[in-house]
Amino acid sequence: MYSEKVMDHFSNPRNVGEIDAPSGVGEVGNPVCGDIMKIFLKIEDNRIVDAKFKTFGCGAAIASSSMATELIRGKTLEEAWEVSNKAVAEALEGLPPVKMHCSVLAEEAIHKAINDYRVQQGLEPWEEKNHHTHGHEEESCGV
């Protein structure tokens, strides 16, 4: 069901944990739906110098969190903002259709964390683009 890459990032997740005094935090998901993703960022000079996560969820959710934090580490905020759910899924060599929403969660968590930082800095939060895959997630967990 899962690609080897997913299994690798699930079995040996990178960047698990919290960051003390993070620059920004983004939490998305809902325990009722079976997944919560929390991403912690440490930002210096508009660049993500550290990213960590804590996730409650399925294998794909954990792997997506791991991959997403890997992808954004070292990136500028503008670059990190552009890391899409598709990019996460592709870096994982694909996700099963019913699990695509996990990559969406990862993208959303990054955005939330970045905006958390921006708001703390007194900046305007950036605006979310609309995900066409987003509807899917809501369909899947209609609780």
Add this chain to the structure above:
Amino acid sequence: MYSEKVMDHFSNPRNVGEIDAPSGVGEVGNPVCGDIMKIFLKIEDNRIVDAKFKTFGCGAAIASSSMATELIRGKTLEEAWEVSNKAVAEALEGLPPVKMHCSVLAEEAIHKAINDYRVQQGLEPWEEKNHHTHGHEEESCGV
């Protein structure tokens, strides 16, 4: 599906053929239904001294004809009249339920042949008892 006795009487039917100048003949059944049975009797001193048959039909029909002619040979007409379809079926060590009508045909053919003789002799034909299994036959071939 068939007992060994049925298979024996089907594979090696007794009394196949016709009787020249028979004392009585009984033909029952309908080619449309897939079976016709014709029984020929030679009667001397109120006793069946020879019985033969010709049958178009399934294995059970042929076996029933064979057994029926065996059962009535040597019997008085009164005794032969009492040979019921059940007696034929039992002598064959049973017939499958859907084939019980074959033994009914045999009983009817005997009765018809006996009455054919009686009428030729200027006697009243004997009256048929009602068969409870008879309805079944009509159900099976409702053409």
Add this chain to the structure above:
Amino acid sequence: MCGAEAGMGIAIPASGQDMMDKPARWEVMQEKRTIYMDNAATTPVHPEVLEAMLPYFTERYGNPSSVYSLARESRKAVEEAREKVAKAIGATPGEIFFTSGGTESDNWAIKGCAWASGKKGGHIITSSIEHHAVLHTCQYLEKNGFSVTYLPVDEYGLVNPADVEAAVTDRTVLISVMYANNEIGTMEPVREIGAVARDHGIPFHTDAVQAVGHVPVDVNQENIDLLSLSGHKFNGPKGVGALYIRKGTRIGTYEHGGGQEKRRRAGTENVPAIVGLGKAVESATAEIPEVSARVSRMRDRLIRGLLSTIPHSRLNGHPEKRLPGNANVSFEFVEGESMLLLLDSIGVSASTGSACTSGSLEPSHVLLAIGLPHEKAHGSLRFTLSGDTTGGDVDYVLLHLPGIVDRLRQMSPLYKPDEKEVKCNVQ
């Protein structure tokens, strides 16, 4: 060939009259062989098919719906089989849904389309020679507010596509005509019927249970929207089949429950059987060119031999548009079951009408539909050959059947030995 030639060429055993005078056990009268000529009823599972299935009973028994490795092996095996089935009929894997056999596929296709149509009082067009899995399903729907047209067939069992066209109404929700008939082997003009259906935007289902694995089938070239197939008709296992559903076809769920088969057919997947179905359909399809030519030749020799040596016999079904393995012949004045039993006693398995109707006393609806009178319908035999049939098997039947028919005719009150055959039954 004419009945006048009866008795020529092939030796016929001693006449029935003789036998009747000195009864002898028929069985011991000849060296007994085992000849299976009822491949339309079912076929043995071929050894390589069974071999492919075996691991899935004992070692790879995982439920494909689960997430662990054992289960993923099963899932993979199921999906590989799906690809093989798809390839065999020119479909895509996503259009193949596994079922418990031809009967379920037919039930699902017909009820599923009828119910999904949403039209109250919907209309279905089918033929009068369908398998009972189609006919009885249609009759059931008739009792539930649908109307059904049962198209007639010609003397060869062919449905006329123009009749299909003429039967279409604005309430028609499904056209279902079989690919090839299981009793008389006639192959229907499926492509033309499919074209009519397409013209009217009506889904077209074909029961191809007797065709798949025996003749080339292509759902796209032949305008087929739904197709039923069954594993045990081409040396695969019993109890497994598939329904092809063209993408976009509206059809309701028939078996409700778990989310298997993309939520369209519930029930734990029968993994070993599905693997066997895949393997069998792959082998059978690959062998069609060679096997169908060889089997057709044997079939033709059997038909010609029987018609030429047995008077008062006729071929049922179309002389050319017929399944490679099917020979269906009627013998007047005798009844089918008694021929079957005598054939069985010399080791030959065949059938009269179809396996499903034998045991009942009604003559085959197919033989009646092609115009056979009841009494002739009762006296018909179906021999269905396969790639495992040998020329020697055909010889054996040709050697012995004339004697069997004669023996029974001698017992038959309908048969007058001197009767001349009036009609000439040429193949």
Add this chain to the structure above:
Amino acid sequence: MCGAEAGMGIAIPASGQDMMDKPARWEVMQEKRTIYMDNAATTPVHPEVLEAMLPYFTERYGNPSSVYSLARESRKAVEEAREKVAKAIGATPGEIFFTSGGTESDNWAIKGCAWASGKKGGHIITSSIEHHAVLHTCQYLEKNGFSVTYLPVDEYGLVNPADVEAAVTDRTVLISVMYANNEIGTMEPVREIGAVARDHGIPFHTDAVQAVGHVPVDVNQENIDLLSLSGHKFNGPKGVGALYIRKGTRIGTYEHGGGQEKRRRAGTENVPAIVGLGKAVESATAEIPEVSARVSRMRDRLIRGLLSTIPHSRLNGHPEKRLPGNANVSFEFVEGESMLLLLDSIGVSASTGSACTSGSLEPSHVLLAIGLPHEKAHGSLRFTLSGDTTGGDVDYVLLHLPGIVDRLRQMSPLYKPDEKEVKCNVQ
């Protein structure tokens, strides 16, 4: 036992925190074993069952509906299997009808009774924890003019017979309550529910797919009119099951076609599978006394061990009225699939919820029905043991699961390591 005892008795591997700092392939951290604890999803075919089946694939392949010897062998085998199934549940052979599995049996029982009732707007009573084969069938009937009462269950998953009684109306055409639940293992008061049904002259169906072959079942003593069973749940083959129909019960045909199964269930009989079903049900039933006692002991040790070593855990289902093999435990703050994957990586096959719902994101309807909040329902595991399970298998799970749960909790934003367990989950 209380969470306070956590960590006592059994060694727990190094804490998750440690692992996160130096990632290492979990798989290579221990000697890998293969432990199958998902017997409620499916079971391997036992060798003696497969052996009984084998001849019917290749040598004895005859279609039981035919008349020749080969076919009669198949007929005999099918009827012998029918006797074995009948004997296993205290029925007579004439009341056993073979199907393609539990799902079809459930569909047939429910749709067949609903349609045969002849009552427009008929009413069905069932429970809210039935298998989807029952629930989705009922939902389908609701869309087709029937009304359905889904009875609630208590915290252990028990249906109250008084609730059944209260739900009966003069339009009730069927009561269907499962014998034992597939997820939480709770055994329902079938006899009492059957008595209510009988009092009102309503047919009573029970889905005994998880019960037959595991606990003694008797259709007469337990007032059952219709019963579903499935071969692959007791070491028989997949794709075969049976529906018991008490003589005199009004039920319509579900699968239309040939005259098989006394004209009540069409389709060429799946002879090898039916033979396997017969053999498997005979063996499993004979072994119930010994196996159920042994398996129950292992189950109890597993449950006690997990609850005592893993804080924030609770048993789902009834502590005593449960299937011998079923252990269903929820672990707070973690999600089921990730536990399954880690278990799989050390060779343990288990399930979360049921095999049918895994892969979907909805938490199990059964766990919700017993009052579990969604987040706890997501964190539940089902281990289903069998006679093939060993004490060593249980030890292995007890040794490794605490570490797995801990590892995932360390990753979970919901888990606060210092959190004290407030509720005491005693078994």
